[in-house]
Amino acid sequence: MSGFRPGDFFLADCPARLAVELIADKWTVVVLYGLSKGPVRHGELIELIGGISRKMLTQTLRRLEAHGLIRRHAYAEVPPRVEYELTPLGATLIDPIHMLTEWARANGEAVLDALDADPEPVAQSD
Amino acid sequence: MSGFRPGDFFLADCPARLAVELIADKWTVVVLYGLSKGPVRHGELIELIGGISRKMLTQTLRRLEAHGLIRRHAYAEVPPRVEYELTPLGATLIDPIHMLTEWARANGEAVLDALDADPEPVAQSD
DNA sequence: AAGCTAAGTTTCCGATAGGAACCAGCGGGT
DNA sequence: ACCCGCTGGTTCCTATCGGAAACTTAGCTT
Known part of the structure; x- marks a missing residue:
């Protein structure tokens, strides 16, 4: 096909796709980042x-x-207090997330430049 | 607050959030990966x-x-032929994406284990 | 002339996202 | 005694997302 063979992970059915779909929504990455420095x-x-x-x-x-x-930690107090913190598994995601944020810091502006260089009617205002 | 100061990038209004939201949808990452080995x-x-x-x-x-x-490349043929390839800017995203897929390969199973260890009715079958 | 092809587009419709507003439980002010 | 408000969470309702499938376009085969 174009460099991929059927056994390649990530495309079609594979655990990587599941995992990527887990974090590929509007808030997941942001929330994980928000927890990256301890319980909040x-x-x-x-x-x-x-x-x-x-x-x-x-x-x-x-x-x-x-x-x-x-992990969720609810304290039996009034008013309620609930803290969330990364598990060790969750903490392993912080590095990949940092790479994304680094990319974003380095290239975010280039993306925005490209966006208003093509004022095509894609009808969205990301 | 909890380790963050107002100037921290990524949370609230900042270019990194825009960029993360750009790629944080169900297909973007997968499509970019599909293009990572050349025009398709x-x-x-x-x-x-x-x-x-x-x-x-x-x-x-x-x-x-x-x-x-x-970049899109449409050849004036019939039937139509259209090829897509990464721009240099797009290619810079491949490394972060590879980190994600590596994470997924290493930890995807742990995530699935956690999932069916808590059979709580989250009503979704990711 | 009919049918194939590949890339898009359109239509229809169910599923999901996501904001506004509401709820629960309890301590404190009046 | 009463209401307020603090905090985490949930319900209601609508706008948007997103998949399936039909339609489009134009040249080539049969």
């Missing part, structure tokens, strides 16, 4: 991240918890 | 990737083109 409370994440709704945060956290990437 | 035709990508619809592929390719990550 729900409300702290809300203002830290900026732009995420409570619902999406809770939903993202639940999914990460179910996938074993973070 | 539309139809080749369809069967190479497996599971993507023509519509989503076209849409993803258009967006990547608009962001300057890939």
